[in-house]
Amino acid sequence: MNEWTYEPAPESRDIVTLRSSYGLFVNGEFVDGTGGAFKTVNPATEEVLAEVTQAGTEDVERAVVAARHAFDEVWGPMPGKERAKYLYRIARLIQERSRELAVLETMDNGKPIRESRDVDVPLVAAHFFHYAGWADKLEWAGYGPAPRPLGVAGQIIPWNFPLLMAAWKLAPALAAGNTCVLKPAETTPLSALLLADILQQADLPPGVVNIVTGAGETGRALVAHPGVDKLAFTGSTEVGKEIMRAVAGRRVKLTLELGGKAANVIFDDAPIDQAVEGVVNGIFFNQGHVCCAGSRLLVQESVADAVTERLKRRLQSLRLGDPLDKNTDIGAINSAEQLAKITELAKSGAGEGAAQWQPECALPERGYWFPPTVFTGVSQSHRIAREEIFGPVLSVLTFRTPDEAVEKANNTPYGLSAGVWTDKGSRILWMAQRLRAGVVWANTFNRFDPASPFGGYKESGFGREGGRHGLEPYLAAAGAAEVTGG
Amino acid sequence: MTTVAVTPADLDAAAASDVSLRRFLHGLPGVDQVGAEARAGMLATRSIKRGAKLWALDMALRMTDLTTLEGADTPGKVRALCSKAMRPDAVDPEVPSVAAVCVYPDLVPTAVESLAGSGVRVASVATSFPSGRASRAVRLADVAEAVSAGAHEVDMVIDRGAFLAGRYAQVLSDVVAVKEQCGNAHLKVILETGELRTLDNVRRAAWLSMVGGADFIKTSTGKVAPASTPAVVLVMLEAVRDYAEATDSLVGVKAAGGIRTAKDAIRYLVLVNETAGQRWLTPDLFRFGASSLVNDLLMQRTKQRTGSYSGPDYFTVD
Numbered sequence: 001m002n003e004w005t006y007e008p009a010p011e012s013r014d015i016v017t018l019r020s021s022y023g024l025f026v027n028g029e030f031v032d033g034t035g036g037a038f039k040t041v042n043p044a045t046e047e048v049l050a051e052v053t054q055a056g057t058e059d060v061e062r063a064v065v066a067a068r069h070a071f072d073e074v075w076g077p078m079p080g081k082e083r084a085k086y087l088y089r090i091a092r093l094i095q096e097r098s099r100e101l102a103v104l105e106t107m108d109n110g111k112p113i114r115e116s117r118d119v120d121v122p123l124v125a126a127h128f129f130h131y132a133g134w135a136d137k138l139e140w141a142g143y144g145p146a147p148r149p150l151g152v153a154g155q156i157i158p159w160n161f162p163l164l165m166a167a168w169k170l171a172p173a174l175a176a177g178n179t180c181v182l183k184p185a186e187t188t189p190l191s192a193l194l195l196a197d198i199l200q201q202a203d204l205p206p207g208v209v210n211i212v213t214g215a216g217e218t219g220r221a222l223v224a225h226p227g228v229d230k231l232a233f234t235g236s237t238e239v240g241k242e243i244m245r246a247v248a249g250r251r252v253k254l255t256l257e258l259g260g261k262a263a264n265v266i267f268d269d270a271p272i273d274q275a276v277e278g279v280v281n282g283i284f285f286n287q288g289h290v291c292c293a294g295s296r297l298l299v300q301e302s303v304a305d306a307v308t309e310r311l312k313r314r315l316q317s318l319r320l321g322d323p324l325d326k327n328t329d330i331g332a333i334n335s336a337e338q339l340a341k342i343t344e345l346a347k348s349g350a351g352e353g354a355a356q357w358q359p360e361c362a363l364p365e366r367g368y369w370f371p372p373t374v375f376t377g378v379s380q381s382h383r384i385a386r387e388e389i390f391g392p393v394l395s396v397l398t399f400r401t402p403d404e405a406v407e408k409a410n411n412t413p414y415g416l417s418a419g420v421w422t423d424k425g426s427r428i429l430w431m432a433q434r435l436r437a438g439v440v441w442a443n444t445f446n447r448f449d450p451a452s453p454f455g456g457y458k459e460s461g462f463g464r465e466g467g468r469h470g471l472e473p474y475l476a477a478a479g480a481a482e483v484t485g486g
Numbered sequence: 487m488t489t490v491a492v493t494p495a496d497l498d499a500a501a502a503s504d505v506s507l508r509r510f511l512h513g514l515p516g517v518d519q520v521g522a523e524a525r526a527g528m529l530a531t532r533s534i535k536r537g538a539k540l541w542a543l544d545m546a547l548r549m550t551d552l553t554t555l556e557g558a559d560t561p562g563k564v565r566a567l568c569s570k571a572m573r574p575d576a577v578d579p580e581v582p583s584v585a586a587v588c589v590y591p592d593l594v595p596t597a598v599e600s601l602a603g604s605g606v607r608v609a610s611v612a613t614s615f616p617s618g619r620a621s622r623a624v625r626l627a628d629v630a631e632a633v634s635a636g637a638h639e640v641d642m643v644i645d646r647g648a649f650l651a652g653r654y655a656q657v658l659s660d661v662v663a664v665k666e667q668c669g670n671a672h673l674k675v676i677l678e679t680g681e682l683r684t685l686d687n688v689r690r691a692a693w694l695s696m697v698g699g700a701d702f703i704k705t706s707t708g709k710v711a712p713a714s715t716p717a718v719v720l721v722m723l724e725a726v727r728d729y730a731e732a733t734d735s736l737v738g739v740k741a742a743g744g745i746r747t748a749k750d751a752i753r754y755l756v757l758v759n760e761t762a763g764q765r766w767l768t769p770d771l772f773r774f775g776a777s778s779l780v781n782d783l784l785m786q787r788t789k790q791r792t793g794s795y796s797g798p799d800y801f802t803v804d
Contacts, residue, residue, distance in 0.1 A: 004541055004759060004767055009533035114531060273724050274521030317760050326533035423516045443518045 006319075009326045011113045016104045021051040022189070024059055024213060025196035027066035028206025033059045035214060040189055043110035044323050044332040044367040052189045055212035060181070060221040063210035067152045067179040068227055070207030075179050076149060080136035087132030087174060089202040094125040097198060101191060105163055106323045108190040110332030110368070111286050113324050123448055124167040127466075130450035131175035134471060138176060141468050144477035149177030150253060151229035153474065154222045156243075157192075158235045159185035159334050160289040160390075166192050168465045169232050170209060171450075176474035178230065179208050183222055185235075186215040187335045220246070228252060232473060234291070237388075237414075237459050255463025255473040257291065257455055259388040260416030262437065263409035264294030264445060267402075268303045270421035271443065276310045279394070282419060282445035284318065284372050287331055288392040289338070291460070292417035294445050296378075296385060298405055301398040308376055308396060315372050316359045330392065333368040342370050342391030349375045349384035354395070380411060388414070402427065406434045415457030419445045438464070492732040497697050507654040511693060517685035517721055526716035532756045536790075539752065543787045544582055546751040546779075547574060549769045551609055551740070553588040553777050555616075555708065561596045564589055566804040568600035575784050576802050584780065585769040586639060590615070591628055594635035609639035609674070613664060616678075616707035618643040622660065629667045639672040640664070641704060641740075644691060646681045654694060661698025674702035674740055674773075679718045680710040688718055692725035696737050704740035708775065713743025716757060723761040726771075736765070742775025748786040751779060 021037065023030040035056030039048045055063070075083070094101065101124070102116040111120070138147050153173045157165035162184055173180050184192040196211050212218055219239075223231060223246050233243050234257040247254055264282045266275050282294025299307050323331035333339040350356045354375040363369040370391055378385050378395040385395050399405040409418055418437040420428050428442040438455045441447060448454070453469035455461060463473045500510035534542055552571045554563060568587055575581040586607040587597050597608045610632035614620035620628075629640055642664045648656045665673050675695035679688050695703050703722055706713035719741050726737045739762070741754050751774060758766045766772050781801045789795050 004545075004755075004764065005538065006532065006534060007536050007538045009535050118531065270515070271518035271521065272515035274518040274525070277521055277525050326531070443521060444524075 006327050008322070010322060010324045011103055011106075011326055013103055013107065013324065015100045016107065018050055018190075022053060022193050022213070024053050024055050024063070025193065025209070025211035026059070026063045027210065028200065028204070030196070035059065035218070038186060038215070040108060040187065042107050042367075043187075043334050044364070046366050049108060049190065052193075052213045055183075055214040055218045055221070057221045060212055060218065060225060063181045063212050064152055064154075064225050064227040066207035067181050067210055070205060071149070071151055071179040074205045075174075075208045076177055078177070080138060080177070083174065083177065084132045084135035086202060086204055087128050087135060087171065090198060090204070091125045091128035091132060093198045093202055094121065094128060098122070098125070101163060101194060103324070104194055105191045106331070108188045109159065109162060110323050110334050112328040112331045113326055114328065115286060120161055120164045123450070124163050127164075127167040127171045127450045130467075131171035134172075134468075135175040138471065138475065141471050141475070143472060143475050147176075147475040147477055150474060150476055151178060152227055153178045153180045153230040153232060154225065154228040155180055155182045156219050156222065156231075156233045156235065157182065157184055159188040160286060160291070162188040163191040163195060165234050166195060168234075172465070172470045173230075173232075173474045174208065176471055178474050181210045181212060181222060181228070183212050183214065183219050186213070189213040223247065226250075230254075230474065232463070233257070240461060253473060255455075255465075256461035257463070257465065258416075258459060258461040259390075259414055260291045260293065260456065260460050261296060261386065261388050261412045261414045262292055262294050262417040262419070263296045263298045264419040265399075265405050265409055265421065265431065266297065266299040266303070266307055267405075267420075267422040267424070267427065268300045269423045270303075271423060272303070272307065272310060274443065275421040276307065276314050278419060278421060278443070278445045279311055280314060280318070283394045284330060284392050285446050287333055287370070289334060289390055290446065292439060292446065292454075293390075294417070294419050295389060295394060296409075297394055297396045298399050298408055299396065300405075301400055304396070304398045308374070311374065312357060312359070315374070318359065318361070318372055320361050320369070320371065321364060330372060333370050333391065336368055338390065339368040339370060342389055342393060345384060345387060345389045345391075346373055346393055349378070349382060349393070349395070352382045352384070354378045354382055354384060380408060386412065402430070406431065410434075410436050413459040416455075416460035417441065492728070494733050497733070501658060501697055504653065504655045507658065507694070508652065511654060511690040514689055514693060517689055519685050519717070522685055522720055523717045526720045526757065529756050529760055530716060530753045532753075534752050534756065540787070540790050542752045542755050543748060543783050543790065545767060546748065546755065546774060547584055547783050548582045549772055550584040550774045550776055550780055550783075551586045551588045551742075552584045552780060553708070553742075553775050555588070555590060555611060559590060559593055561593065564593045564596045565600050568597055568606070570780070570802060570804040571606045572601065572604045574780055578788075581784065581787070585773055588641065588775060591632040591635065591637070594632050594637045598636035607638040608636060609641055610635075610637040611641045611707075613642040615641070615643055616709040618645050619647075622663065625660075626663060626667050629664055633667065633669060633671050637671055639674060640668050641674040641676055643676045643678060643707060644695065646678055649682065649687070649691060649694075657691075658694055658698050661695055661700060665699035672701040673699065674704045675700040676704045676707055676742075678707055678710055679705050679715075680712045685717065685721050688721045689725055692722050693729065696725070696729045700737060702738040702740050702773065704742055704775065706743040708743035711744075714741040714745060716753065719754060720757055720761055723758060723766070726766070727762045736771055738771040738773065739766070740773040740775055745774055745776050746778050746782065748779075748782045751783065
């Protein structure tokens, strides 16, 4: 009798009504496009969920024109307190339809329902609430006495947190008085299209938010469009560089939130059990599809064995499988392409001499899966210590002194986030001053809050999202119109 | 350096004096309260359904120490509680008995007589429960009375005053003395975590009790709020897990006070399962100290089997 196994506890998909095909959301309506269609699949089952329209250059043009018109006629002139009402309404509707959003996000992305339900969707609502509060207080945001919106914002978002990234982009832009053309990632367009439904429900004026689905070509068309005043991109460093080249010499305000290779630093006086949880949360949250993931564990040599032993024991209790099961900890890899990339990099880790360890864990037969993986004996020169894997793969390195920890943590082209684990408060401050990363978490990891600015150093990008700082990319200070092209 | 791996020899050396105990206990890895609460909160979202739920409800019943610790306790009250303990559901003989009945020492003879031959054990609080504020002689006499009256298990309280004042050796020698007085009776050591306040203290008191010979470590008397909380039990489960790793001996955990619903009980079982592991999912190594919990377990059990809820009046109030 002494065997307890949790029975499957799948969240019902009935709450989601999938259409067989989706158009583009332009000027407040779903419309046909000119670029053909592509399929979006559930990465946990490879089941085709829907056909989605590929926006061509003409469609992007229509979307930008609609956004410009809405900016000139409706949204730009509207008083902030009126814009706030729309944002509050959107936030409340997101809360009301949170289960539907969470289930759809899990189906299209592969992330566990526990995360989409408890992390993604609540944060989405929180971002809209936060920026709704700013809409009528922009004069006090610290960007001059009468800051003005820029105009039309082109926003390109990734597939790892599809709806959350849409919220990070839309909420501050709308609060500041801009209108938007949003391009979701091609593997995860559905939650943004459900959000379009919510925007209709909220009676948001037509053209204020336009959503153009498609792959890289659609993104390029949006980046190249001369009617765009502001571009915001979250995604790979490679594409970020391409965008920078494309906008060089143009009057476009740009923010980029790119890759990362964050160090999670554990000192010998750390709260070990919580640090192990933090490591798990740092790299296995969302299958490691997190730009700020703690993919490099830097552990003080004197406790390295104890920490890795505990980490391995803890990983054996992770539950990998059906993302819709409420007890699942690790879901599916988002796409076959991403799985191939993770597999290739993991292979290089073993090839370069690091020791690979994976818990015993059966992978489902269909879908894209990769087991939680830990590499020990990793050195700074290994590819798995330098390149962003964007998967559930942890590289463990050791250090001897705080100086060495800082040196190794900063020894990367990236600088998005870092974690410090120690019981000594003064050391946390000492480390935070020296780590070149946009976010430094102390005795925690991967914690997000709409009031807290987020963004990178170096090849992790520039510009901040969240909080007061997150308004800056969408505002022109009074008299600065010539400089920013607003 | 932080003590992470501990050997039995380390424990012997640590027990030598206040200084060595302090060095050892304060060398244990700290507990980050925010992180511990977040972990316990995450585990509370586990969804336990159907067969897994039925298993858990029965296991929770079998793990319960049905408790009455009131000034107003009478032999009649204790006898009623004992019959409930042996046959929790008046209409369903399939329902398993609870683990034990827990009473004050003077009522142990009544409980022993009522439970004779049933397999349900008699637990007695002792050592001037709940405050423990009496001389060691008085507290040991309390234990002796309970044991000689036939208690199978003794629930002692530690001297929180001594612990908070840093007199760890005194707390340790109390536990050792009570353990000796217990003879064959099992010793549960109550940490009274609501008075220790910090999770660092909980971890230290847990280790101190285990080094002193505790068979179980127990959260609370039930007389101080907060009593058992998921984060406290998480830290205690980590302690017994680490102690087993160091010494190969298995110490149990008892969550007591404030656990009233089946839902809460199942959350604790999830904590056990994913912290200490399957091995601890037995009444020999995990207990609930509770009274009203039993009827909610029975009600959920009936719901699970028949598909419909019956009212609280269909379960006996004892």
